[in-house]
Amino acid sequence: MNISVTFLLAVFLTVNADFINPEEVHLSWTENPGEIRITWATKLPSKSYATFRPLLCDSVVNPSVWNQSRSNDTKFIYGSPEKYNHQFIHTATISNLNPNCFYEYYVGCNWVVSEKFVFSGRTPVLSSTANDAQAFKALIFGNWGYGISGQYTSYLMSRESQIRDFDAVFHLGNIAYSLDSHNGETGDDFFSMIQPIASSYPYMTIPGTQEDLANYTQYHMRFLMPKNNDNKGTGFFYSLNIGPVHFAMINSELYFNKTPASLALEQTNWLRSDLTSANQQRTARPWIVILMHRPLYCASNLSLTRHTICGSEATVLKESLEEIIYDNSVDLVISAHLNGYERSAAIYKGEVLKGANSTANYYTDPAAPVYIVSGAAGNSEGLDPLYQSVSVPETTEFVGSTYGYGRIYAYNTTHLYWEQYNAANLTQVDYLWISKSQARY
């Protein structure tokens, strides 16, 4: 090959590498135990793989052996008639993960690959007998968007992701502001922003008010959540057992808007039976946490356009869900929707049931769920001006308004810890310990 041909080939490869460069790499747990799904995007089609190997295992596994999983590559056209964009979404699944291993991986085609990332082989268990007694830690928040206000959160979370002191991330709807904005380019920017975190931890989601734009097209293509018969393959609602916690993830949007009532009823019935079976395993896994976008309880009195959040909208959800939640002794319900942070006391129908000897930040055997709103991760709407009325009601334990996100640490079967962090100046906003001596109240 003469020099000019080599040179031209090099130029060709450099230019084209941009179009097949794997971007927006993110992970999620699947409907199967011991499995993780890797999703990424390229601008042009390319026959792609996830290449992986176990690392840092307890047991002896030869770390030099790389294995490959071919991705499913789907052309995705998005945007609007004014400007259509397209890209290729690649999803590869890695199965039979060993919970005692970390895995190193990269994605791409034969010519261009991503940098290497690492994830943990620990995944949720589905069977009723399996029991993973280790502590479980996760970051939880909603209403996180691309843009200036989201940057503090992005910075802190990327730093935290290097320390590996948590197992997963839960984003409770309202993603990117929005995935569809600017003909879908905001969605692309958001996925690039979260790559440092989402490439290393399962990034689990549920829909919020923004995800149903264009019939959930972006949401479904980008976030592949556990699919099963109950959710008819939509991944809209699902549950996970991990460590001492059962998480039920539900789509609050089904109770509103244009959605047919039958869909809400389907989800409500699923939740009831899901919580019933979770209660049968309550000795091994005593904590039950529900995650959803809109809150049942909040106190903030917002502007005229948003004042229904803690009013009529919350009432709709209370009517549909509060009794099921209480009857099944759910410990915590965490939502977003407000651009702010609030924590209720342990309450049922507005009555405070924190438990004897409880203080504002330490509940001993509470007899009702605690409702938390953690929607302050930062987005183009800024923060809601919180609580403008004269006094915070007795049912509200804390109201705060700073950019940040929450962490849940389920240490063991008796102690669960929650904290909200201020991402701008690295301080703690609020915290709560729940300790309990019995699995159910």
Ligand SMILES: *[C@@H]1O[C@H](CO)[C@@H](O)[C@H](O)[C@H]1NC(C)=O
């Ligand atoms: C590949 O992805 C498309 C679109 O999400 C889906 O319809 C198809 O079932 C997938 N195929 C496999 C083998 O997973």
Ligand SMILES: *[C@@H]1O[C@H](CO)[C@@H](O)[C@H](O)[C@H]1NC(C)=O
């Ligand atoms: C390689 O990965 C594939 C896909 O996840 C899996 O089915 C297979 O068992 C793996 N092989 C080895 C030797 O780990």
Ligand SMILES: *[C@@H]1O[C@H](CO)[C@@H](O)[C@H](O)[C@H]1NC(C)=O
């Ligand atoms: C929205 O998507 C669902 C399937 O996900 C489909 O049944 C329905 O017809 C779609 N609605 C519109 C208005 O496109």
Ligand SMILES: *[C@@H]1O[C@H](CO)[C@@H](O)[C@H](O)[C@H]1NC(C)=O
């Ligand atoms: C509350 O504290 C008192 C005094 O320390 C103690 O006697 C009582 O047993 C405690 N009650 C509960 C439910 O822990």
Ligand SMILES: *[C@@H]1O[C@H](CO)[C@@H](O)[C@H](O)[C@H]1NC(C)=O
């Ligand atoms: C909430 O704000 C509205 C308008 O600013 C006011 O009329 C109303 O009294 C407030 N409600 C409470 C409970 O503070």
Ligand SMILES: *[C@@H]1O[C@H](CO)[C@@H](O)[C@H](O)[C@H]1NC(C)=O
């Ligand atoms: C559970 O975790 C808490 C907090 O780390 C700790 O204080 C307590 O001793 C633990 N209990 C058991 C039985 O390990």
Ligand SMILES: *[C@@H]1O[C@H](CO)[C@@H](O)[C@H](O)[C@H]1NC(C)=O
């Ligand atoms: C952090 O910010 C919050 C509110 O933005 C403020 O109340 C607090 O004093 C700050 N703390 C420090 C240590 O700067």
